[in-house]
Amino acid sequence: MERFQISMKEKDSVHVFAPATSANFICGYDVLGLALNEPGDEVYLKRVDKPGIRITKIIGDQGLLPTHPDKNTVSACVKMILDFLGKKNYGIEIELHKKMPIGSGLGSSAASTIAGLFAINRLLGEPMSKKELLPFALKGEELACGHGHADNVAPSLMGGITLIRSYHPLEVINLPVPPELCCSIIFPHVEVQTRAARQILKNKIELTDAVSQWGNIAGLITGLFTEDYNLLSRSLQDKLIEPTRSILIPEFEAMRKIAMECGALGFGISGSGPSVVAFTKGIDTAKTITIKLTELLKDHEIESNGYFSFINTEGATALS
Amino acid sequence: MERFQISMKEKDSVHVFAPATSANFICGYDVLGLALNEPGDEVYLKRVDKPGIRITKIIGDQGLLPTHPDKNTVSACVKMILDFLGKKNYGIEIELHKKMPIGSGLGSSAASTIAGLFAINRLLGEPMSKKELLPFALKGEELACGHGHADNVAPSLMGGITLIRSYHPLEVINLPVPPELCCSIIFPHVEVQTRAARQILKNKIELTDAVSQWGNIAGLITGLFTEDYNLLSRSLQDKLIEPTRSILIPEFEAMRKIAMECGALGFGISGSGPSVVAFTKGIDTAKTITIKLTELLKDHEIESNGYFSFINTEGATALS
Structure with missing residues (x-):
């Protein structure tokens, strides 16, 4: 991965949305996916003095999601990015507003993963591009559902209709979206x-x-x-x-x-x-x-x- | 098939070229194909008084191709079109100049099939469009090599890079050709x-x-x-x-x-x-x-x- 420059200021708190997605587009099993306007997940991150990553609230998951910071995909993704950027002793509090069904075939774990990655990147002043976040999204998906398929995380992050031309190496292409x-x-x-x-x-x-x-x-x-x-x-x-x-x-x-x-x-x-x-x-x-x-x-x-x-x-x- | 109108005059003789083709385009087995500038086959048709379809000459086939009018794909295609259009008692003499290798993976039989179809259509004043000729080309291919795959005949007829999206029903799409x-x-x-x-x-x-x-x-x-x-x-x-x-x-x-x-x-x-x-x-x-x-x-x-x-x-x- 190329080196990056911090071009924006860090923030105290952020609130982000990551959309639900529909993978496969019927005839593109494991290679196509697309993003929806709704539903989706929202994540709030707040910078606090006390070091460590804590999930303070999960709303709408009906108790189904893990709250341990190592096991929840949002907090795990926040930690991945902090570790990668060498940001030590940060204190981060996380709220996840799960505004979509879990286990539905709408990329529920992908939306949480992307919301977490996008939020921490924004909190840190956007040191990374969306494309640079993608490999971390695959790791987050692996944690959440046991395999690192990109057909939900790619469209949730980038939007539109995405083609995963190749997994090794990872190559994601944005396809044109017919307006109607x-x-x-x-x-x-x-x-x-x-x-x-x-x-x-x-x-x-x-x-x-x-x-x-x-x-x-x-x-x-x-x-x-x-x-x-x-x-x-x-x-x-x-x-x-x-x-x-x-x-x-x-x-x-x-x-x-x-x-x-x-x-x-x-x-x-x-x-x-x-x-x-x-x-x-x-x-x-x-x-x-x-x-x-x-x-x-x-x-x-x-x-x-x-x-x-x-x-x-x-x-x-x-x-x- | 839709009805057609004869808009051009019949001719006494025609000389046509059908290009060699390369099927599959590496990753599109049985669905993609493309046409080459060379090599290719040439066919001469001549209208004669004596009824019947005769092959008078085959050049360049090293004796490999059948000369019986029912078994050679060129004459068989000429007959198919005459039968389809209800043209009885026509006398046609055929010369096939085989200007490409046989059994080469360059669509040799497809080039002959297409040259035959294109020639007879032209001799008759072009009553059919190229797209209308395509189903006959599949039948010609079936005769020549035992299966009716369209990935050679479609590009030889239409040119460019062709996608066979579906065989049943047959749907051929011309794809854009990058200029270089x-x-x-x-x-x-x-x-x-x-x-x-x-x-x-x-x-x-x-x-x-x-x-x-x-x-x-x-x-x-x-x-x-x-x-x-x-x-x-x-x-x-x-x-x-x-x-x-x-x-x-x-x-x-x-x-x-x-x-x-x-x-x-x-x-x-x-x-x-x-x-x-x-x-x-x-x-x-x-x-x-x-x-x-x-x-x-x-x-x-x-x-x-x-x-x-x-x-x-x-x-x-x-x-x-």
Whole structure:
């Protein structure tokens, strides 16, 4: 990593937002991801005299997240950056406002990781660029969910639609965002652990299926550059991962049918699920789909959270 | 297929060229292909009074190609189009000037197929567009080499770099061609049948390898749109097909080493081989690589044909 210069003053306190994300973009398993306008996590950092990193408050996690500073991804990320920059004996108090569901397939741990990294960098006067923070985000993800995949942390940090062209070495590319591209997201209240969702995948796939998949991913990238929504729609197919993972998601096919009838460009699993995502041209269609899918689940006595959003092109941002 | 109108007059004779092509573009097995400026095939068609389709001459095939009108892909394609258009009792004489090696991995059968289709369409006053000819090209390929893959016929017909996003239904997309993109092609005189080369491939692949491959294909498409030659270079990798097929190609690793030392963006197998291809920024580098690789093979007593070329953006063209 290159050397950097501290160009801004350190602050006493910061308040930041890191958005939820939807990984895979249906046909880009493990390489594509995109950021949402909502939901997301907020982190407050406060500089205090007493050395050490403390989590003073976690709101909205229903008691699910660890509060020990070594085990919580926010505090662990704060510590990583302080250690890396040789900042000793800093006193930092952390509040995490978890404003999104955990274990949802919306990059919950990634949003916390990015909020922590972005906040400490801002508190220190932004000595590092967003790109320089990315390798630390991978380490934070590894701590939080046992693997260092970048398809949620990259879009949460950088915003927009991101391509992980390569993991070794890490190369992240920001793709163009067609201006009318929106999505509807539904999180049905059934929990699917990322780890479990990965484990049910087969290690080997048919070459012919892989060929279909890279035809689709090439079509998707082309559609993003040319703003061809019909091409995006034809490319938004996943015959590899979806057949296995969708069995964990209630009413998956019924939701797809409704979404497509409402005019969705494509429908599939968000990340490792159980959230589902429908991509649309325009926010009105996304809103309609969100309403109809939450109603469908309610009819089946399944609680859910519904969101609709343009693609968030900012990524992590400062709120104060 | 939509109805068409005959807008140009029929001709008494035509002379056309269809270019050689390089399928796969290293990381796009079965979905990407591109057209070369040379070599290629030429076809002469002449309208005669005596009904029936006859091959009067084949030059340059070393006696390898069938001359029976039902078995040669040129005459079979001429017949297909006449039948489709309901043109009965036409008398057509065909000359095929085979100006490229057969079984080389340069789309030899595709060039003949496309030359035949393009020629008969032109002779009839161009009742069909290039896109409308494409499904017939797949049938011609099936006749010539036992499978209807479009990754050679599409670029030979349309020119440029083509993406087969889907085979069922067939969807071909023309991708942007960075203006300085060139390639060096070497055909070592060892024969590898497409059918045999396909058979040694494994039917199943590792999911992790597939993920690398679609990261690379997404990077490649992005590089084509942004004219980012460094990104193209990083993306031009094939860990799936090359390890198996390259064992059929003499001095493969030695050729790669020289090509990369000369400044190639990437090096790999052209189609199913045994031709190899190096992609370059600029024609001078392509020329240097072509010279050095043919010399290397000569040192190992292997005869070869060498070519260097910009990407051919025209595809099949009329010569008279």
